Amino acid sequence: AQSVTQLDSQVPVFEEAPVELRCNYSSSVSVYLFWYVQYPNQGLQLLLKYLSGSTLVKSINGFEAEFNKSQTSFHLRKPSVHISDTAEYFCAVSPTGANNLFFGTGTRLTVIP
Amino acid sequence: DGGITQSPKYLFRKEGQNVTLSCEQNLNHDAMYWYRQDPGQGLRLIYYSQIVNDFQKGDIAEGYSVSREKKESFPLTVTSAQKNPTAFYLCASSPRKAGGRETQYFGPGTRLLVL
Numbered sequence: 001a002q003s004v005t006q007l008d009s010q011v012p013v014f015e016e017a018p019v020e021l022r023c024n025y026s027s028s029v030s031v032y033l034f035w036y037v038q039y040p041n042q043g044l045q046l047l048l049k050y051l052s053g054s055t056l057v058k059s060i061n062g063f064e065a066e067f068n069k070s071q072t073s074f075h076l077r078k079p080s081v082h083i084s085d086t087a088e089y090f091c092a093v094s095p096t097g098a099n100n101l102f103f104g105t106g107t108r109l110t111v112i113p
Numbered sequence: 114d115g116g117i118t119q120s121p122k123y124l125f126r127k128e129g130q131n132v133t134l135s136c137e138q139n140l141n142h143d144a145m146y147w148y149r150q151d152p153g154q155g156l157r158l159i160y161y162s163q164i165v166n167d168f169q170k171g172d173i174a175e176g177y178s179v180s181r182e183k184k185e186s187f188p189l190t191v192t193s194a195q196k197n198p199t200a201f202y203l204c205a206s207s208p209r210k211a212g213g214r215e216t217q218y219f220g221p222g223t224r225l226l227v228l
Binding site: 101106 | 157163
């Protein structure tokens with residue numbers, strides 16, 4: 001069985017400060033890892049994903065996440081947040097060979113001016 | 114523009130009524146999914162389909178039904194057996210079943226409310 005844990009349900013942070021959103025998972029098989037972002041009253045959009053290769057993956061808007069196999073983590077970071085980053089962020093895993101994604105409960109990031 | 118459309122944006126259901134949520138995609142994707150989103154619970158899979166005329170139950174299929182008669186369309190019916198249907202419903206699609214590597218693309222969602 002797979003599970004995804006996002007311990008922080010809400011993270012407030014001041015504009016231009018760094019942020020880390022934590023994600024841990026458990027799985028008996030290898031997994032692919034994803035971060036999705038959801039802006040208010042909208043669907044989810046892919047932010048970044050890890051499939052293989054370099055454990056550090058980056059998005060086009062300055063976010064990055066590092067796959068740590070020993071700690072079964074895939075934390076999302078940004079060195080300097082903007083007001084426009086205010087949204088809910090979901091970590092998700094897909095076991096290799098599986099048909100679907102397993103989502104965490106989400107972290108609501110609020111950027112304070 | 115390619116994408117996924119869901120309608121309506123808001124839907125009201127009366128007691129004992131079945132309602133159908135529409136999901137259409139013009140991305141030529143093989144796989145389609147329905148998720149339910151409740152506050153603080155993340156997304157939970159209701160049904161998914163990898164190919165026309167075939168679909169599989171997800172984690173919370175009870176009280177829901179689907180059909181996949183066309184590649185582009187994957188409607189979800191919330192039946193009267195679903196006792197707590199108030200939620201935000203998201204439809205998604207992905208290019209094909211590829212062992213979990215594929216990105217899922219989401220529609221804008223339908224918010225279902227019970228009168």
